[in-house]
Amino acid sequence: MEEYTIYTRQSVLGNLPPEKGPCGDAIYNKGTAPYVRASDTQTVAACFEIGSILSQLNQNPQGYDLTLPYDCGDGELKHKQINVLWGDEDHQTICMLRCDVTHIVNAEQSQRQVLENALTLAQEANRAKTEFLSAMSHDIRTPMNAIIGMTDLALDTEGKSPELTEYLGIIKNSSLHLLTLINDILDMSRIEKGQLTLEQTSFDLATEIDNFCSRYQLLMDKKQLHFKHSVELRHSSCIGDAAQLQRIWDNLLGNACKFTPSGGTVGFEVRELSPKSSKIGWYQFVISDTGIGIDRDSLPMLFDPFYRSHSVIDKHIEGSGLGLSIVKNIVDYKGGTITVASSPGEGTTFTVTVPLHFDMEPGQQDESLTGAAAAANFDFSGLTFLLVEYHPINQMVAELILEKTGAAVVIAANGADGVEKFTAAPPETFAAILMDIQMPVMNGYEAALAIRASRLPQSQSVPIIAMTANAFAEDIKNSLAAGMNAHIAKPIDPQKLYETLAEYL
Structure with a gap:
């Protein structure tokens, strides 16, 4: 027969016999019920059924505990802790200890x-x-x-x-x-802020790697470094963010070049791993060098923002300490991994693995304009551009850059002024509009929307090109959503400006 025995503070101090009786619901009613809030009664009572207690003790042979909050009547919330454990080696007796733990919980x-x-x-x-x-x-x-x-x-x-x-x-x-x-x-x-966005566009990975390595070969030659690169690909047509991928390579290979003395070796190995599905491939990029290396204490903090290792600081090497943190975040956003192995004086190896979707229907790349064309090849004589720019010096810079091609420039100091000059001019006056974004009175988005909404003959066809310090993917999307045709980030790259204008003229 299952019985309970209850020792209280009063019975012990008064040398009184303990209270005894058959178990049933007494375990809960006698020892716990007074310290349970009404809303918790059913849940707590279930915890003190013999079956539940035995199950918990079988899972936790060393015992377990419960903490019960209760209102003692004066509005103060207190806490009782019930410790439950075996009372003998044969597990024939269950011992339950109750104590006030209010001060500990508080x-x-x-x-x-x-x-x-x-x-x-x-x-x-x-x-x-x-x-x-x-x-x-x-x-x-x-x-x-x-x-x-x-x-x-x-x-x-x-x-x-x-x-x-x-x-x-x-x-x-x-x-x-x-x-x-x-x-x-x-x-x-x-x-x-969680605002990093990755584009999903088609690109040829082999071409991107080839162009990247060609660009870095010039830098390696200038620093008298041996540049070893190899590529092993089965699928070259991919879908993803090629610009962010190049940014990963740029940061890691730029560091390798920066921290490797003349005569050293920098490696860039690309290999396609075994695919895990028919639609997604896994690509590994290994960037290695024989440079100054990284001390062991710095390795765990290498990807922290603004962190710079002691060897970098001691050698007075420039840098913000943000490059590797940005790389780590891009890799994480892509669902990939990045690891580093390094020893002082023996060089460093970064291994990046990222997934890329296969492009099942690769299209033809547009090669009508290339970055190799010189600015002298662009002649915009006879054309007039409307430059909507708030900053006076930036007005002067853009005007001089455009005038080098023979173009005429009309300047508007803000969005409202730009809309007024466009609507007041005779049809076909402006070959294109170059639009800043952050301006007083009316910003660039509002100005572009106002121009597109006007019912002038040229309002829908005139190219509007954002030319702004707002230089991120979401800024480009906002510009296109406002009716602009293209986006150029400041500081202005004259070659990029000429090529963009030529494309839309």
Whole structure:
């Protein structure tokens, strides 16, 4: 027969006999029910049935515990803990101990609240930092456009002394380096906000790799490095984001080149792994070098934002510490993996594995325009472009770049001014419109929509090209959604501008 025996504080201190009786529901009613809230009665009672207790003890031979919150009547919430364990080696007796743990639970809750408050403050501080860096980096692109644009124009000016040419070259290289840092900060801002987007377009992987290696061969030759690259592909026609893929290679191979002294070797191996399905292939990219290597303590933090290893800092090598973090995030977004193996003085090897969809119906690539065409080949004489640009120096830079092709330029200081100049001009006045985005009075999106909505003969056919510091995938989508035909990021690349105009003219 199953019986219960209850020892209370009063019975022990008063040397009184314990209360005994048949089990039934007594285990719950006598020892637990007074400390259970009405809303929890049914659930807790089930936990104290003999069958349930035996099942739990069989799963947890060392015992287990339950913590029950209860209202003692004065509005204060307290907590009782019930410890359940075997009372003898033969498992014929069950021992249950009850104690008040209110102070322990309250202390834990207070500590948890402190940690949650600290986490909230840290998240708010991180969000404020991210928003500040994003806004600052975006705003810096505007003067950077002026610096790079004016430097290019100065370099094209005849009659310069070799010394001045050297100075301008240093300004140009430093500006491009600063622009890279700005883009990295903007990208990290997008990543932290969960706004990284990957395009799904058709491309030929072998062609992308060949163009990439050809470009890097020049850099390797300049640094007197041996560049070894190999490609093993069964499927070359893929669907994915080729630009982000190239960014992964660019960051890793750029680092390999940066941290390998002259005479060293840099490797880039590409191989297609065994496919896991008929539609998706797995591709592995191995970037190796014989450079300075990475110390063991730095390896676990290598992909943290802004982290730079001691060897990099000690050698005063430039960098923001964001490149590898961005690479890691892109690889993660793609559903791939990245690993690193390195030893100081023995070089470093990064292995990236990413999935790419096979392109079952590869199309023909448009080769009507190539980046090799020189700006001198573009002649826009007799054409007039409407430049909608808020910043005076950027107005000057764009105007000078366009006038080099023989074109005439009409400038509008904001979106509203641009719409007014377009609607007031005779039909066919403007061959194309170059539209900034962030402007007072009316922004570029609103201006483009207003132009497309106007019922003038040329409102639907005139090419509108975004020319802006808003340089991300979602910005491009927003521009196209507003009725624009193309998107050019600042600082303005004259060659890209000429090619884009030629394509739509």
